[in-house]
Amino acid sequence: MKRIIHPPLDAHNRLRQPLTAGEQAVLSIFDQCLSPGWEIYIQPHLNGLRPDFVLLNPQVGIAVFEVKDWNLDAMRYFWTKDRNGVETLWAERDGKAFCIQADNPIPKVRLYRQEIYELYCPRLGYNSRPGRCDGWGAITAGVIFPFAAGSRVEPLLAPFLPKRDEEDYARYAPISGTEAVAAADLRRIFPESQRAHSRLMTNALADDLRGWLVEPDFSSTQREPLMLDRRQRSLAETRTETGYRRIKGPAGSGKSLVLAARAARLMNEGKQVLVVTFNITLWHYLRDLMVRGIDSPQRMNNVCLMHFHYWCKHVCYEAGWDARYHHLVRGGGRIVPGQRQVLLDDEIPALASEAVEQPGATKYDAILVDEGQDFHPHWWSALRKALVPGGEMMLVADATQDVYGTAKAWTDEVMQGAGFRGGWAQLDVSYRLPPAALKMAREFAQRFLPAETAQLPESEQGDLNLYPCTLRWVQCDKADATSVCADEFLALMRLTGRNGLANADITLLSEATSVGAKVSQLLEDRFRIRTLNTFSADNIEQRRQKMGFFMGDARVKATTLHSFKGWETRLLVIYVDAAADPKALALVYAGLTRLKRHTEGSWLTVVCSARELEAFGQTWPSYARPAVRRVNPGFGGG
Known part of the structure; x- marks a missing residue:
């Protein structure tokens, strides 16, 4: 029986948050020592929580672990009471003390355990004894310190542990140190792993939890390099004679992919790139595509991502026109709702078009515009002024998604005046839709x-x-x-x-x-x-x-x-x-x-x-x- 591990082991060298040395050691112990029925979920998405490990066995139970690579000799760790008499965790370095309660693993695993019980496996315990909900016994919440002695960790964390039923509690809330990790002593790290069966768990309860543990499709996609077909690659890796290129295609044909791949290539060449969108939310999508195409994380310093009206504000501030900008935005205190669209469509872009011509305005080697059908032609004209001589501009669009009614303004005559020669580059095949x-x-x-x-x-x-x-x-x-x-x-x-x-x-x-x-x-x-x-x-x-x-x-x-x-x-x-x-x-x-x-x-x-x-x-x-x-x-x- 092959163990389920999410994300899979062969993807770990491409994780966006690499495992720490301690997490690697703990993962190795879990994978080598747990029985095959235990599934291992690494840094799972748990509805906003991010524990280091969640273990799941449909026949036995659930475990959640925090791993702390703390070196207790690097700082002095201690606990004290705050003004309300509540114990808090502190550290001291170079004579300066500071609160680290936010990093205290005990409240974290306690929260994980509580929310798994109350939210993500709400039926847990219903199948045990009539009238009782004793599903807590199916959940272990432990803390592991791979590089700190357990004899030092336990007294440090003792004030944050419950005082009642200490022996029973320790079984379901184990704290282990470097001795247990070095010996791969699974019995000490995770006592409940020795069980072969629990009346509290079922396959249906495991299904309740899995939906929160499985790695999202987006996260797994982020580890893959950009995949382009021959046509897309040609557009991403070449430039036209004039440096101006316009691309159109239906939804899912790879327009944004080509734009991001072109941006990444230019960034890898050391060029300064401006990527402009209409929607604020599109930033993250394009940025995540670019990350998959760059040859070094430092290349992201070569790109600015802005929605158009943020760029307008930015260039006005650069010109020292912040007062003019705010006076315009506020309408001198007299703006009315009917003027808002004129303000956004015409007046703010006009001010930005003037501001970008002022000395000291930032210029870019390349300016790439996504969802171009949402732009007005005079917005494009303003952006052109931010391009260095001999630079490169790209416009990608799909008039079918004309949700603002602006696409009809992009006539052939307007296009010629916008710097374009020849026809549109065309993408036809949708790689997104089933x-x-x-x-x-x-x-x-x-x-x-x-x-x-x-x-x-x-x-x-x-x-x-x-x-x-x-x-x-x-x-x-x-x-x-x-x-x-x-x-x-x-x-x-x-x-x-x-x-x-x-x-x-x-x-x-x-x-x-x-x-x-x-x-x-x-x-x-x-x-x-x-x-x-x-x-x-x-x-x-x-x-x-x-x-x-x-x-x-x-x-x-x-x-x-x-x-x-x-x-x-x-x-x-x-x-x-x-x-x-x-x-x-x-x-x-x-x-x-x-x-x-x-x-x-x-x-x-x-x-x-x-x-x-x-x-x-x-x-x-x-x-x-x-x-x-x-x-x-x-x-x-x-």
């Missing part, structure tokens, strides 16, 4: 989008049976949208823990921010499921949330269709409440094209309250129109 989802996206575009701007994705030859997917459409009234979305979200959670699916890959997209916020709150309040979301009613907080949105976060995701443009995932719920105008329809299309193909399957559920799309939804492989849906309060996963 064939069944691609078919539905094409049908949607043909049915609802303008033929003159629609560029439909083509499938890769021979991929028909390689990438299975499950497509579901649920039509509902707006009054039921929150409960239906939550229910469908939870249904996807029942799929995780196998086939490479993790809860952290599940994403809810809702342009109706009120619905998105309510679903996020419902998941948090009723199921204690934390979401990484961008639905704050406060504009400043919402902007901060967007800045922090990235798929590598350990939590489940919830954001708007606008903010998810450019991203992709295998587990997706989309809520659609509007489809009455071209922009709304383009946004729905953009959402339908966010599904990522995988040989082990992908899942897309559309929850729709827009009557205009009901007939289209009825053509999907799975269609439902429940009278009223309620979230299942007894959900436990598995």
Whole structure:
């Protein structure tokens, strides 16, 4: 029986957070000494928590461990009581004492144990004795110090341990030091590992937990080098005679991939690169692509990633025009809501266009613009002024995803005045979408989008049976949208823990921010499921949330269709409440094209309250129109 280890051992040299020497030693002991039924999860995503190790055996139990590579001789470690009489952990170096309670492993493993019991295995213990919930005995929460003697560690941490039932507690909360690690003494490190069976554990309970432990698809992808086909590689590795290049292609054809690969190549050459997007959330996606293409981590110092309006602010500040900028943004105290779009589309870019011409403005060897269909031509003109003579510019676009109605401004005449010669470089094949989802996206575009701007994705030859997917459409009234979305979200959670699916890959997209916020709150309040979301009613907080949105976060995701443009995932719920105008329809299309193909399957559920799309939804492989849906309060996963 081959042991399950996530991430797999052959991927450990490419982990974004390499294992410490102590963690390597502990992993070796676990792998060599545990019976084959024990699964090992390394730095798992646990709904926002990141323990060093979680061990799982469906027949025996669960264990969570923190590993501390502390050298107790490097500093003086001690505990003292704070002003409230609470014990806290401190250290002293060079005569200066400082609190390290935040690094105290005892509260951490105690929290891990509590949340595994209460949140991630909520049914644990129900199958033991009638009327009792004694599932705590199935969970070990231990701390390991590979380089510190246990005889020194134990008194240091003693004040933070419970005083009752010490012998029994020690069995389920072992603290071990260098003696046990050096001897590979698994009995001391993890006493419960000697069990062969526990009446408290079942396969179903293990399934509850696995969805939180399996490495998200995004994290495993990050370890792989950028993969480009011949056409994409040609565009990424060459420049035109003028240095200007424009690329168009449908969703999933690799436009952002080419842009990131080109940026990485230029960064490797020592060039200074500016990458500009419209959406704030796209930064993380592009940055993570670039990381996979650079030859040294230091190369990331050669790139600036900004959304367009942040660049405008940046160049105004560089010119010393911060007062002018803020006066304009605030409208001299007289701005009204109707002026906001003019301010964003015209007035701020005009000021930036003037500011970038001032002495000392930062210039770049290359400027690359993603999601170019969202830009106005005069924005591009402003950016051109930040290019060094003989520099390089790239624009990538998909007019089919014209969610702001700006793509029609990019006429051939305008393009010639923007520095471009010749036609567009074209990408046609979608490498993102599974064939069944691609078919539905094409049908949607043909049915609802303008033929003159629609560029439909083509499938890769021979991929028909390689990438299975499950497509579901649920039509509902707006009054039921929150409960239906939550229910469908939870249904996807029942799929995780196998086939490479993790809860952290599940994403809810809702342009109706009120619905998105309510679903996020419902998941948090009723199921204690934390979401990484961008639905704050406060504009400043919402902007901060967007800045922090990235798929590598350990939590489940919830954001708007606008903010998810450019991203992709295998587990997706989309809520659609509007489809009455071209922009709304383009946004729905953009959402339908966010599904990522995988040989082990992908899942897309559309929850729709827009009557205009009901007939289209009825053509999907799975269609439902429940009278009223309620979230299942007894959900436990598995």
